[in-house]
Amino acid sequence: MRILLTGHKGQLGRTLSPLLAEHDVLGVDLPEHDITDGESLRALAGSFSPELILHPAAMTDVDGCARNPELAYRINGMGTQNVALVAAALGAELLYVSTNEVFDGQATEPYHEWATRNPINAYGRSKLAGEWYVQNLLPRFYIVRTAWLYAPGGRNFPHRIIQLADERGSLKVVADEVGNPTYVVDLAHAIVALIKTHAYGIYHGVNAGIASRYDFAREVLRLSGREHIPVEPITLAQFQRASTPPAFAPLVNTAAAALGITFRPWQEALAEFLGKTGAAS
Numbered sequence: 001m002r003i004l005l006t007g008h009k010g011q012l013g014r015t016l017s018p019l020l021a022e023h024d025v026l027g028v029d030l031p032e033h034d035i036t037d038g039e040s041l042r043a044l045a046g047s048f049s050p051e052l053i054l055h056p057a058a059m060t061d062v063d064g065c066a067r068n069p070e071l072a073y074r075i076n077g078m079g080t081q082n083v084a085l086v087a088a089a090l091g092a093e094l095l096y097v098s099t100n101e102v103f104d105g106q107a108t109e110p111y112h113e114w115a116t117r118n119p120i121n122a123y124g125r126s127k128l129a130g131e132w133y134v135q136n137l138l139p140r141f142y143i144v145r146t147a148w149l150y151a152p153g154g155r156n157f158p159h160r161i162i163q164l165a166d167e168r169g170s171l172k173v174v175a176d177e178v179g180n181p182t183y184v185v186d187l188a189h190a191i192v193a194l195i196k197t198h199a200y201g202i203y204h205g206v207n208a209g210i211a212s213r214y215d216f217a218r219e220v221l222r223l224s225g226r227e228h229i230p231v232e233p234i235t236l237a238q239f240q241r242a243s244t245p246p247a248f249a250p251l252v253n254t255a256a257a258a259l260g261i262t263f264r265p266w267q268e269a270l271a272e273f274l275g276k277t278g279a280a281s
Helices: 012-021 038-048 062-067 069-090 122-137 157-168 182-196 213-222 264-276
Strands: 002-004 022-027 052-053 093-101 140-147 171-174 201-204 231-234
Touching: 002 038, 002 093, 012 052, 012 182, 022 038, 038 069, 038 140, 052 069, 052 182, 062 069, 069 093, 069 122, 069 171, 093 122, 093 182, 122 140, 140 182, 157 171, 157 213, 182 264, 201 213, 213 231, 213 264
Parallel strands: 002 022, 002 052, 052 093, 093 140, 140 201, 171 231
Antiparallel strands: none
16 A cells, blocks of 8 residues: 655654555655645655555644644644645545644543544644544544654653653652553554554544553653652642643543554553663663
8 A cells, every 4th residue: 555654754653654564655754845835745645646644744842832823723734734635636545643632621531532622722723623624625534633642762751751850859740631641652553553444533542541740750750760759749830831731631542442453551551661762670
């Protein structure tokens, strides 16, 4: 199968690429290719004629989106519109990677795939715009929402916690923001399994179980032999940042699980990640 992969240099794109070795894959990423340039994207895709487009490319700097919401919408909203229009023109399937931040965080239980979307920040609104374009421009699509994704290399929460613990000797971590820590390897394997089903629709791709940022940090410290580092729980209101994340926005995997695509507990995935990156004890 011919697959066009946007954002192939990003954390999910890098992880997906080797899992797609049996396919003919064309990667699209900055600076060579820009999804906001619809004309260039159409020309590139037209010459390759993909049967499937995997679209994880996005502006994922949540605070950057808050500071520049127009840029966030141009990339995550209109960039996705360009990708969806290309898929429609070529008759290709599209898989769009979205986020738990399309929800407002006011729920009392984890969000199902069909829950009402009501983003409260620029990042969530821009990703919801992408979902809207995918759903309204295409008959054959997958929307895969994920949360708190971490991967080897680049910026990730576990390594940042370890770095700050070693530098400061103590930490303050938000305890009232709740989500699903998700290992990029598990998400990538789930996506590869999903595209084989042709069961189009909306899916939640997260490791099983929920955690606060405080819980996540404590587990990182425990697994890396730093359990002695004191961690003070603080509130979102005490942690100053440009964006306002949804306070309670964990996802539950119902749709993919019905197809036999399940995720291990986030604690197991984190232990593997820290072991592979040499950060575990």
